[in-house]
Amino acid sequence: MGGYVLLTAHLVQRGSAESKPVDQTDRPEDDERRATPQSPWPVRVGGLPLAIYRNSLSLALLLIFAGSFVGHLFGGTAAYNQEQALQSGAPPIGVWEFLGTSDFWFQSMQNWQSEFLAVGALTLLSIVLRQHASPESKPVTVTHATTGA
Numbered sequence: 014m015g016g017y018v019l020l021t022a023h024l025v026q027r028g029s030a031e032s033k034p035v036d037q038t039d040r041p042e043d044d045e046r047r048a049t050p051q052s053p054w055p056v057r058v059g060g061l062p063l064a065i066y067r068n069s070l071s072l073a074l075l076l077i078f079a080g081s082f083v084g085h086l087f088g089g090t091a092a093y094n095q096e097q098a099l100q101s102g103a104p105p106i107g108v109w110e111f112l113g114t115s116d117f118w119f120q121s122m123q124n125w126q127s128e129f130l131a132v133g134a135l136t137l138l139s140i141v142l143r144q145h146a147s148p149e150s151k152p153v154t155v156t157h158a159t160t161g162a
Contacts (some may be wrong), residue, residue, distance in 0.1 A: 015071045015072075015073075015074030015075035015077075015078055016075075017132050017155070018070055018071040018074060019071050045059065045063060053066065082121075083122070085117075085121065085124075086108050086111065086112060086117065088118055089111060089116070089120060090106070090107070090108045090111040093111055093116060093117075094106060095108070101130060135149065139151070140157060141157055
């Protein structure tokens, strides 16, 4: 999802509800020079806090991905070692060795496959289909070619 957020911030897909309008590059409300006293603290301060705040959604999602990847690596290593010990009495392997096994990557790709399918379906189906009052959908009255919600 972190990659999806980054890609939708920079790429434009004509007809997609999740894409910026084709003729719109930046939104005026994203300009930190328009900050008010009610704006969030990082916007008023600027610098590194603003850079982190501006990218906080993708950073949070990428950190969640990294955490789940590491968790899968450690948990998968333990499960793999247990299974190998029961089946063949093989000695345990370390996490770096498990990272290089086909078992680890097969399990990872199975998990990612469903995520890619879900994101792809949402993006492509939102071009033609509508859901009343959903921020991921265009209004029901706009044409299929209209980009942005």
